[in-house]
Amino acid sequence: MKELFKLAVVYRFELGAILLFGIGFMNLLLQKNLIRKIIGFNVMDSSVFLFLASQGYIEGRIAPVLTNGSMQAATYVNPIPAGLVLTGIVVSVSVSAFFLALVQRLYLKYGTVEFDEIMLLAKKEAE
Amino acid sequence: MKNEWFRALVRWIDGEPAHDRRIRTPEGQRVRRARRAQRTGEQFSDQAAKRFAWGYRISAVVICLSIVCTLLYTVFQLPLFGAADSPANNEVVERYIEKGVEETGAVNFVTGMILDYRAFDTFGESSVLFLAVTSVLILLLRDKNNISEEEDLLTAHEFFIEREMQDLILQKVVAVVMPCILLFGIYVVLNGHISPGGGFSGGAIMGGGLILYGASFGILAVRRFFNRRTFTAITTAALLTYAASKAYSFFTGANGLETGIPLGTPGAILSSGLILVLDICVGAVVTCTMYGFYALFARGRL
Numbered sequence: 055m056k057e058l059f060k061l062a063v064v065y066r067f068e069l070g071a072i073l074l075f076g077i078g079f080m081n082l083l084l085q086k087n088l089i090r091k092i093i094g095f096n097v098m099d100s101s102v103f104l105f106l107a108s109q110g111y112i113e114g115r116i117a118p119v120l121t122n123g124s125m126q127a128a129t130y131v132n133p134i135p136a137g138l139v140l141t142g143i144v145v146s147v148s149v150s151a152f153f154l155a156l157v158q159r160l161y162l163k164y165g166t167v168e169f170d171e172i173m174l175l176a177k178k179e180a181e
Numbered sequence: 182m183k184n185e186w187f188r189a190l191v192r193w194i195d196g197e198p199a200h201d202r203r204i205r206t207p208e209g210q211r212v213r214r215a216r217r218a219q220r221t222g223e224q225f226s227d228q229a230a231k232r233f234a235w236g237y238r239i240s241a242v243v244i245c246l247s248i249v250c251t252l253l254y255t256v257f258q259l260p261l262f263g264a265a266d267s268p269a270n271n272e273v274v275e276r277y278i279e280k281g282v283e284e285t286g287a288v289n290f291v292t293g294m295i296l297d298y299r300a301f302d303t304f305g306e307s308s309v310l311f312l313a314v315t316s317v318l319i320l321l322l323r324d325k326n327n328i329s330e331e332e333d334l335l336t337a338h339e340f341f342i343e344r345e346m347q348d349l350i351l352q353k354v355v356a357v358v359m360p361c362i363l364l365f366g367i368y369v370v371l372n373g374h375i376s377p378g379g380g381f382s383g384g385a386i387m388g389g390g391l392i393l394y395g396a397s398f399g400i401l402a403v404r405r406f407f408n409r410r411t412f413t414a415i416t417t418a419a420l421l422t423y424a425a426s427k428a429y430s431f432f433t434g435a436n437g438l439e440t441g442i443p444l445g446t447p448g449a450i451l452s453s454g455l456i457l458v459l460d461i462c463v464g465a466v467v468t469c470t471m472y473g474f475y476a477l478f479a480r481g482r483l
Contacts, residue, residue: 065259065262067262068259075252076245076246076249079245079248079249080245084241111263118278119290119377120447125278125282126278126279127274127278132269134273134274134294135269137302140291140295140381143381144309145309148310148313149313151314151317152317155316155478162331
């Protein structure tokens with residue numbers, strides 16, 4: 055048990071990322087308010103970024119910007135996850151903006167952002 | 182047959198119910214389903230809906246818990262946090278760091294990576310931003326052909342608020358702070374290759390400055406120097422410049438030709454070849470996108 059706890063401290067960022075992922079996923083599935091669903095989606099995105107960034111970190115090394123003319127790979131942390139997280143942030147911003155625009159259109163049409171009410175109104179409209 | 186299908190598509194987009202039974206559109210299916218329900222006297226019962234909702238909730242919790250447990254188990258199989266010998270630190274990283282300055286001229290290895298080795302990927306990102314702002318424009322723009330009476334009233338009300346409720350303190354503070362924010366954004370964009378930063382972060386800072394200005398002085402004040410025409414011109418020009426310069430360097434690189442672009446001394450502002458140009462392009466796209474999102478969501482127009 056003590057060993058497991060020690061391991062959990064070592065893996066704190068990864069574990070936090072997984073828990074955040076679970077929280078965001080539950081929000082995405084269970085919230086009825088569409089804006090809260092989108093917030094859950096964003097929490098999921100952030101958890102992925104945290105996980106990626108934690109994978110690139112190496113103990114005792116510095117940020118990947120040339121310092122003191124050292125060109126040894128052993129001086130710097132891994133720069134690749136930083137680039138991947140950048141891509142992820144851009145895509146997440148774009149997707150959330152698109153979602154929110156759709157929600158705004160839905161609100162203008164149905165006057166509510168609750169998913170259930172929108173479905174009921176849409177069903178009534180179809181009949 | 183193809184023509185018919187196309188006409189049905191146009192009808193569906195216009196929101197008319199499909200009358201042709203052979204062509205399956207969502208609208209037609211809904212009409213057919215409603216007709217069938219009428220014929221059989223079948224009603225949508227509350228009890229079934231409730232049962233479905235409970236089933237949905239329970240299955241959602243079960244699925245989420247199983248995913249989280251699997252992932253938690255997997256985390257303990259990963260290489261230790263901060264370990265130098267994890268498989269992610271392979272020869273690709275070594276190459277980027279040891280040859281990066283020599284090949285790209287950028288002191289910041291991340292910038293050298295995303296704007297030189299993986300520049301095509303970054304071009305995709307800029308295009309994604311452009312696509313996102315375009316689709317938001319399609320959905321939210323209130324122009325002559327795409328406006329209801331309600332939205333008309335809403336717009337008039339918003340512009341009334343903008344005209345009548347000007348906050349003097351906010352405006353004076355913004356007048357001092359806004360140039361500093363823009364200058365800092367430009368600094369971050371131009372120093373992308375020699376310090377942490379670059380097009381995305383600098384563009385986000387400049388976009389934030391524009392949003393602050395728009396929020397305190399009103400969208401109409403921003404429209405004096407930044408309207409839809411300048412928005413389109415800046416974004417397309419930046420994306421085309423990016424595409425052209427990268428096409429040039431890919432073409433010369435693939436054919437083993439000299440690019441003729443000096444890399445300069447690493448660490449100087451005018452160094453690292455095309456990276457500075459690409460950073461400026463990305464910064465312009467991100468600035469326009471950030472402000473475009475704000476203006477479209479807040480007022481429905483640019």
